[in-house]
Amino acid sequence: MIPEAAKSKLIELLGNRGYLDRPEDLVLYEYDGSVDKHRPDMVVFPRSTEDVVAIVKIANEYNLPFVGRGAGTGLSGGAIPRAGGLMISFSRMNRILEIDLENERAVVEPGVVNLDISLAVQAQKYFYAPDPSSQRACTIGGNVAENAGGPHTLAYGVTTNHVMGLEAVLPDGSVITTGGKGPDCPGYDLTGLLTGSEGTMALVTKIIVRLMRQPEVVKTILAIYDSAEDAGATVAEITAQGITPVAVEMLDGVMLGMVEEATQAGYPMDAAAVLLIELEGLREAVEEQVEQIRAACTACRAREFRVAKSAEERELLWKGRKNAFGAVGRVSPFYYVQDGVVPRTQIAPTLRYIQEVSERYGLTISNIFHAGDGNMHPIILFDARKPGDLEKAQRAGEDILRFCVSVGGSITGEHGVGMEKMELMSDLFSDDSLEMIARLKRLFDPDCRLNPGKMLPTGRGCMEIRQKPLVPGSFVY
Amino acid sequence: MCEMVMRSLTPSTPEELAEGLAAAAAAGRRIRLGGAFSKSSMGGPISDADVCVSTQNLNRLRQYEPRDLTISVEAGMPWRELQNLLAENKQMLPLDPPFASQATVGGVVAANTSGPRRRQYGGVRDFVIGMTFATLEGKLIQTGGMVVKNVAGLDMGKLMIGSYGTLAAIATVNFKVIPAPARSLSFCRRFETVDEVFNARDEILRSVLQPSAIDILNPAAAERIGQEGWLLLLRAGGNAALLDRYARELSGFETIEGEAETALWQSIQEFTPAFLDDYPLGTVVRVSSSLQQMKLLAGTLSVPLVARAGTGVGYAHFTKPEEAGEWASRSKGQEWKCVIDFAPESHKEYLMLWPDPGPELATMQRIKQMFDPNNLLNKGRLHGRI
Numbered sequence: 001m002i003p004e005a006a007k008s009k010l011i012e013l014l015g016n017r018g019y020l021d022r023p024e025d026l027v028l029y030e031y032d033g034s035v036d037k038h039r040p041d042m043v044v045f046p047r048s049t050e051d052v053v054a055i056v057k058i059a060n061e062y063n064l065p066f067v068g069r070g071a072g073t074g075l076s077g078g079a080i081p082r083a084g085g086l087m088i089s090f091s092r093m094n095r096i097l098e099i100d101l102e103n104e105r106a107v108v109e110p111g112v113v114n115l116d117i118s119l120a121v122q123a124q125k126y127f128y129a130p131d132p133s134s135q136r137a138c139t140i141g142g143n144v145a146e147n148a149g150g151p152h153t154l155a156y157g158v159t160t161n162h163v164m165g166l167e168a169v170l171p172d173g174s175v176i177t178t179g180g181k182g183p184d185c186p187g188y189d190l191t192g193l194l195t196g197s198e199g200t201m202a203l204v205t206k207i208i209v210r211l212m213r214q215p216e217v218v219k220t221i222l223a224i225y226d227s228a229e230d231a232g233a234t235v236a237e238i239t240a241q242g243i244t245p246v247a248v249e250m251l252d253g254v255m256l257g258m259v260e261e262a263t264q265a266g267y268p269m270d271a272a273a274v275l276l277i278e279l280e281g282l283r284e285a286v287e288e289q290v291e292q293i294r295a296a297c298t299a300c301r302a303r304e305f306r307v308a309k310s311a312e313e314r315e316l317l318w319k320g321r322k323n324a325f326g327a328v329g330r331v332s333p334f335y336y337v338q339d340g341v342v343p344r345t346q347i348a349p350t351l352r353y354i355q356e357v358s359e360r361y362g363l364t365i366s367n368i369f370h371a372g373d374g375n376m377h378p379i380i381l382f383d384a385r386k387p388g389d390l391e392k393a394q395r396a397g398e399d400i401l402r403f404c405v406s407v408g409g410s411i412t413g414e415h416g417v418g419m420e421k422m423e424l425m426s427d428l429f430s431d432d433s434l435e436m437i438a439r440l441k442r443l444f445d446p447d448c449r450l451n452p453g454k455m456l457p458t459g460r461g462c463m464e465i466r467q468k469p470l471v472p473g474s475f476v477y
Numbered sequence: 478m479c480e481m482v483m484r485s486l487t488p489s490t491p492e493e494l495a496e497g498l499a500a501a502a503a504a505g506r507r508i509r510l511g512g513a514f515s516k517s518s519m520g521g522p523i524s525d526a527d528v529c530v531s532t533q534n535l536n537r538l539r540q541y542e543p544r545d546l547t548i549s550v551e552a553g554m555p556w557r558e559l560q561n562l563l564a565e566n567k568q569m570l571p572l573d574p575p576f577a578s579q580a581t582v583g584g585v586v587a588a589n590t591s592g593p594r595r596r597q598y599g600g601v602r603d604f605v606i607g608m609t610f611a612t613l614e615g616k617l618i619q620t621g622g623m624v625v626k627n628v629a630g631l632d633m634g635k636l637m638i639g640s641y642g643t644l645a646a647i648a649t650v651n652f653k654v655i656p657a658p659a660r661s662l663s664f665c666r667r668f669e670t671v672d673e674v675f676n677a678r679d680e681i682l683r684s685v686l687q688p689s690a691i692d693i694l695n696p697a698a699a700e701r702i703g704q705e706g707w708l709l710l711l712r713a714g715g716n717a718a719l720l721d722r723y724a725r726e727l728s729g730f731e732t733i734e735g736e737a738e739t740a741l742w743q744s745i746q747e748f749t750p751a752f753l754d755d756y757p758l759g760t761v762v763r764v765s766s767s768l769q770q771m772k773l774l775a776g777t778l779s780v781p782l783v784a785r786a787g788t789g790v791g792y793a794h795f796t797k798p799e800e801a802g803e804w805a806s807r808s809k810g811q812e813w814k815c816v817i818d819f820a821p822e823s824h825k826e827y828l829m830l831w832p833d834p835g836p837e838l839a840t841m842q843r844i845k846q847m848f849d850p851n852n853l854l855n856k857g858r859l860h861g862r863i
Binding site: 100102103104105146147149153157158160161170176177178180181182183184185186187188189190191192193195196197213214215216236239240242243244281282283284285287288341342343344345370373374375408409410411412413414415416417421425428429430432433434436437439440441443455 | 766
């Protein structure tokens with residue numbers, strides 16, 4: 001609960017339209033793209049860094065926990081207020097402050113939608129590279145918090161490779177700036193430390209991002225397979241040949257059916273798997289790579305190899321890919337997306353294991369993922385109205401992630417640990433390593449008010465929230 | 478290498494490294510930490526120490542599956558050995574750091590050194606996917622892993638990159654690696670004025686060309702490699718048709734290939750070490766600036782400047798430490814930042830090596846305090862401030 005005195009101070013600061021506290025409004029802020037839920041006691045909408053500083057100071061004065069939130073598209077519960085309290089929504093700090101093409105930089109506020117940066121510079125033939133599937137909605141602030149990825153990060157790198165500097169409000173209300181427009185700024189790389197800290201160490205209020213020149217040529221290829229393992233083997237073959245596509249996405253047969261029914265993008269309905277491969281660069285390089293990829297796909301028994309003939313055809317294929325989660329929603333009201341990563345040579349065995357898990361739990365599991373960098377997204381379909389089904393889905397997800405770890409991989413490639421995979425962190429890291437993460441968190445947030453109860457296993461974080469995540473939340477929709 | 482007068486430790490496993498650090502720290506001993514100590518003239522002054530710890534015997538390959546495009550090595554592995562291992566599999570880690578023939582992997586990472594091709598491929602922070610480091614408490618801390626995409630836990634490796642060993646000792650490093658291009662071709666063009674050379678650079682930046690390196694040398698720097706005027710140097714990798722395309726589009730440039738190309742980039746990569754060999758009082762200022770600011774800065778310098786003109790890092794080579802100090806102090810309050818990267822040991826005490834740290838220094842000091850509360854480890858090596 002927010003004390004009345006704190007509430008009045010916040011209202012005085014932000015005005016009558018600068019907050020939400022009615023239950024029917026708060027319910028919209030209790031979830032993100034994952035399955036966990038918890039309701040904030042109040043949502044506040046700062047318009048400036050000064051507002052954020054003032055909010056944080058009020059939160060400290062009244063000992064309130066607080067959590068930053070962008071668009072709420074996250075997939076690990078990063079923006080869910082586990083301990084209640086204040087939610088600081090950055091949706092009104094959504095200005096692109098500066099577009100500086102001759103320096104290949106933009107300076108943006110955290111509430112700017114990812115895709116809007118690329119749209120703002122596309123006429124000048126530039127783009128912002130990290131492209132999470134939710135890029136039409138998700139915000140840069142959230143991307144920085146989670147170190148977001150996307151299909152094209154295979155060649156261009158993830159968010160941390162494109163963030164040059166930050167302005168951030170620390171949990172004590174002080175403001176720091178890190179990095180700058182140039183690289184290699186003196187001192188420790190605080191920008192790199194804060195990027196991917198899942199909103200647990202600072203609230204980012206300004207971001208300097210790198211812009212890139214659009215490539216001359218883009219070719220999009222669809223390779224169609226009668227066996228998912230052959231598709232997986234192709235990825236290893238492409239790597240072995242030294243070919244460097246900018247994206248290699250895989251969709252399995254279950255997913256193809258759902259995507260095609262939703263989008264009519266031209267995906268085959270009867271295939272076991274497809275690879276969606278994109279090549280970018282100068283014409284001479286791309287033309288050669290198309291032939292190299294064709295050879296690799298053929299060697300791995302692809303039954304068909306199509307190169308998109310037009311921009312429209314290309315965009316339709318990508319629309320199908322990026323709207324895949326929406327397509328799943330049409331078929332199954334509940335689904336659980338995982339985010340394991342494996343070394344590229346382990347993709348085919350991992351697919352086999354996922355099939356076993358599917359059979360063991362009697363749950364349909366569909367695969368759509370960034371195959372090029374081994375980042376798997378098995379989507380587990382379940383029915384939350386059936387008692388025990390959610391728990392089964394969560395156990396299946398954990399089995400898959402443990403397998404990823406056992407073959408040298410990780411429990412999350414781009415979605416974050418959040419409150420969803422906290423307990424699995426012990427599978428990946430030693431106690432000493434987890435303790436070091438906790439100490440760094442406490443260094444920034446000694447009172448543990450910023451986004452508590454995330455990233456570290458229960459008992460290892462700085463504040464104990466002993467209850468399990470509240471699933472499936474207050475309502476079953 | 479560690480001097481004979483000091484107690485020296487050369488652990489050969491990460492565990493021994495951690496134990497050695499813990500024992501020294503527990504006894505309140507001041508620790509000098511390094512790999513091959515090839516960059517002792519870099520960073521802040523070398524403080525007196527009671528113990529010298531070198532990772533030179535911690536030099537094994539831990540894991541390398543070329544088809545995964547990842548490699549894991551111990552920190553003391555010679556940089557050259559790592560390059561050779563990758564080259565055998567037609568792969569590379571195109572960081573091009575100076576002192577490459579003596580440096581260790583850990584030293585390259587701890588000093589965050591890089592070179593010309595970072596325009597296309599990025600710097601150390603873009604290649605490190607995982608790390609183990611040993612703390613003064615004797616703990617081995619893991620961060621990241623062996624996959625190219627991984628957001629599990631804080632990215633603590635970022636703190637170690639460029640930390641000059643002031644926080645902990647890097648024990649192992651995991652990198653993502655890149656397939657080496659089939660062929661390489663380089664291009665050089667001479668210009669009369671700073672405006673001309675940077676305008677030509679701007680044209681390249683706006684074009685669809687994607688050179689791996691875009692370096693500018695001012696006339697004083699050009700002279701040191703046997704050239705004259707303002708030089709714009711480009712490098713491209715790929716198949717024959719692609720390189721023909723570069724040659725066509727860059728028709729005003731001289732093309733450089735084969736041994737001449739290797740020699741050219743070798744002289745650029747080792748420009749600073751060669752300069753320091755020639756000038757015992759040589760002092761090198763590293764500038765981080767925007768691409769356009771780099772042009773304005775270049776115009777104010779008559780000493781040799783090597784600018785990573787497509788990236789925003791520049792290295793100004795002064796023969797007089799005082800002049801370097803004066804020039805570096807101009808960065809105060811500016812958007813561009815600089816540090817004195819190399820200076821004679823005798824001058825480091827009074828030169829402001831890091832003139833304008835900004836308020837974030839306080840946060841950095843708290844991090845140092847957490848790792849090393851008694852300031853025992855590589856004291857002052859982070860440009861005299863930490």
